[in-house]
Amino acid sequence: MPHPMTPDDIEQLARRRAGAKLGWYVHAAAFVVVNLVLFSISRYGFGSRAWSVFPLLGWGLGLALHGISVFVLGTGSGLRERMVQKERERLLRAQQERNQR
Incomplete structure (x- = not known):
């Protein structure tokens, strides 16, 4: 079970996540412009050729990956926290098994 967060921990995490989201919004605005x-x-x-599609696709992929890292895999996201919790449990089980031998 994860340790309870202090108000300072919550404030720090909230600021970090808000900063990451703001960074993505700035990235998206620059992409559009x-x-x-x-x-x-x-x-x-x-x-006469539409060459602008190539930077659009390349940068679009980068923007999409940036969005995934911020909104899906970012610090404090549900998916990331579940993965960390599963890994923590696996490591604890392995350590307990070694200690029992």
Whole structure:
């Protein structure tokens, strides 16, 4: 069972998670602005091919992975905490088995 969090622990975790989410929102805003500019250049500027799709896809993948790391696997997320708890239990069982031998 995880140890109870102190109010300072809760405050620190909340600030860290809020900062990570804010970082993702800034990343997403930059993605939209830059890709709109690239699309405009691609469409109305240089060449007739839609080359702007390549940076869009590459950066989009990076943005998606960043989002997963923040919203799914981030510190304090339910999935991460369950995985940590399972690993902790597995290690404790292994240690108890060694001690019983």
